[in-house]
Amino acid sequence: MTDDLTRMGAAAMADALAAGQVSSVELTTAALERIDAVDGDATSGVHAFLHVAHEDALAAARAVDEARAAGRELATLAGVPVAVKDVVATRGMPTTVGSRILQGWVPPYDATLVARLREAGTPLLGKTNMDEFAMGSSTEHSAYGPTRNPWDPERIPGGSGGGSAAAVAAFQAPLAVGTDTGGSIRQPAAVTGSVGVKPTYGGVSRYGLVALASSLDQAGPCARSVLDAALLHEVMGGHDPRDSTSLPGGPPPVVAAARQGASGDLAGVRVGLVRELDGEGYQPGVRARFAEAVDHLRAAGAEVVEVSAPHFRYALVAYYLILPSEASSNLAKFDAMRFGLRVGDADPAATAEKVMAATREAGFGDEVKRRIILGTYALSAGYYDAYYGSAQKVRTLVQRDFDACFAQADVLVSPTAPTTAFRFGDKLDDPMAMYLNDVATIPANLAGVPGMSLPTGLADEDGLPAGIQLLAPVAEDARLYRVGAALEARLQAAWGGSLLDRAPAVAAAPRPAGDSQPLLREGAHA
Structure with missing residues (x-):
């Protein structure tokens, strides 16, 4: 019974x-x-997961059940559990952004998107693992x-949001929240066979997200289907007066x-193949599955044209x-003086500068230090x-290229990532x-346009998932969902079901004795 329930999609659960x-x-x-x-x-x-909120999640679930039994009007997703990336502030739960420098920090407030999830009645299962401060493509x-x-x-499960994508793909959560600064929702979706969406910049509030690069960061949904x-997306989206970059109006x-x-009909839709995003360096199996997906778009009635974005x-x-420049500025606040990790006080000759230097040395990992140095320079x-x-x-030239491409096509398509999931350590x-x-994913963040990744099948070389990226003009997120759902319907008809149904079963893995990472479970804040 448990397996049957966890394999239900969010829409089916609702x-x-x-x-x-x-x-x-x-x-x-x-x-x-x-x-x-x-x-x-x-x-x-x-x-x-870095933290599993057993008690809080069950308490929220009981509250929804009681409200439903009392005949109250509830949101569509009320009662459907959700996981949240650990870069999003959650009141009463640790928020570490995958870093030692915020080890043990429990925010006194919720991010706007979390507040909206709670208001909608979605039990929060916990916080998912990520590359430190969202810097990485592998969660290593x-x-x-x-x-x-x-x-x-x-x-690897992709990054920086590999935890959210893996939780969805491993049937631990029907839905998860991710953030995308240069592809951190879409690339993990591609390599885990799931669906990931980066909304239009400003379409989902950034209030309560621990900032990496403020002009690029965007929260969005991770799921097992386009409808989910x-x-x-609709629960999280809409204007937020606490976010100065938030777009006016409600969610698209x-x-x-x-x-x-979902009908599979794309008659009248123009699809643009981006010449510069399907070239040298792409794995043959990824390109083959992408070409098949484009054929499905043609079969659905879409007109496919080639477009060029030279910049x-x-x-x-x-x-x-x-x-790195924006990260250098944003991460300057982690100075050992206000919150988070603090080391170096034991030194009798300690000064504020020495404590700050010692704390940042101990608290930041190599990749974070690399990008801070580069940005400061x-x-x-x-x-x-x-x-x-x-x-x-x-960046301006990239935005102009998008404008030119969207004058010729309603949506643009490319492979989401050049390769399938690589082995741990291969690129570390x-x-x-x-x-x-x-x-392939970075241009969308530079221009602020919305992007979606959905699975195209398994690469011949390794039997691992590949993904197709869909891109639409600013504030036209709905186009992604229409085209994505149509393509998904045709691909699943060809496969005879969801691609994730083919994923190898994940065996039970008991935790070893003497676990040294208490952050991972309820009530223990490392």
């Missing part, structure tokens, strides 16, 4: 709850039991150990668009100047215009090789 066929307590209990069975820790299991940079890909435990992602009509697209080739370089006197200023000019010592994983 329908079953509304019909009285299942309770929220049953769904939440099943999810928590699944987490306990397969998640493990940094040495075994999926390790998708988490201070609390890597998350494993449910398709192959020797491979749409349901979560993405649920209606997903339901419309996309400079997007990766510009991004890795803009992001790019912003320094004499180099600002040459590096950061030039990168912002390239080569930052540039790691950064190249984001080559």
Whole structure:
């Protein structure tokens, strides 16, 4: 019974709850039991979660069941459990952003998107693992150990939001919240065979997100289907007066668009193949599955045209100047004086400067230090215009390329990532090789346009998932859901079901004795 419940999608759960066929307590209990069975820790299991909120989740589930029994009007997702990436502030739960420097920090407030989830009645299962401060493409940079890909435990689940994607793909949660600064929702979705969406910049409030790069960060949904992602997107989205970058108005009509697209009919839709996002360096199996997905779009009635975005080739370089510069500024607040880790007081000669230096040395990992140094250099006197200023000019050119492409096509498509999931350690010592994983996803963040990744099938070389990326103009998120749902319907008809039904079963992984990471479970804040 537990397995049957955890394999239900969010939309199916919502329908079953509304019909009285299942309770929220049953769904939440099943999810928590699944987490306990397969998640493990940094040495075994999926390790998708850094904190599991058993008591809080069940209390929220009971409250929903009582409200439903009393005949109260409830939100569509009321009672459907959700996991939240550990970069999002959650009142009463630890928020570490995968870093030692925030070890033990429990926010006194909720991020706006979390407040909206609570208001909608979704039990929060806990916080998911991530690359430290969202810097990485593999979740290998988490201070609390890597998350494993449910398709192959020797491979990465993507990053920085590998924990959220893995939780969804391992049937630990029907829905999860991620954040996407350069592909951190879409790339993990591609390599785990799930669906991930980066909304239009400003479409989901950033209030309560621990900032990496403020002009790039965007929260969004992770799910097992396009409709499920749409349901979560509508709960989280809409204007927030506490976020100065928040777009006016309510969330886009993405649920209606997903339901419309499920018919599989794309007559009159123009799809643009981005020439610069399907070239050298892409794994043959990824390209083959992408070509098949494009054929399905044609079969659905879409007109497919080739478009060119010549400045996309400079997007990766510009991004890795803009992001470290903003990160250097945003992370300056972690100074050992206000919150988080503090070391160095034992030194009789300690000064504020020495304590700050010792704390940042002990609290930040290598990748975070690398990007802080790079960003500080790019912003320094004499180099600002040459590096950061030039990168912002390239950003403008990328935005103009998008405008030109969308004049020719309603949506753009490309492979989401150049390769399937690679093995742990393969790129850990080569930052540039790691950064190249984001080559197709970064342009969307530079321009603020919405993007979606959904699975296209398994690559022939390794039998691992590949993904297709859909891109739409600013504030036209609904287009992604219509086209994505239509493509998903045709792919699943060809497969005879969901791609995740083919994923190898994740065996139960008991936690070893003497677990040294108390952050991973209820009530223990490392």
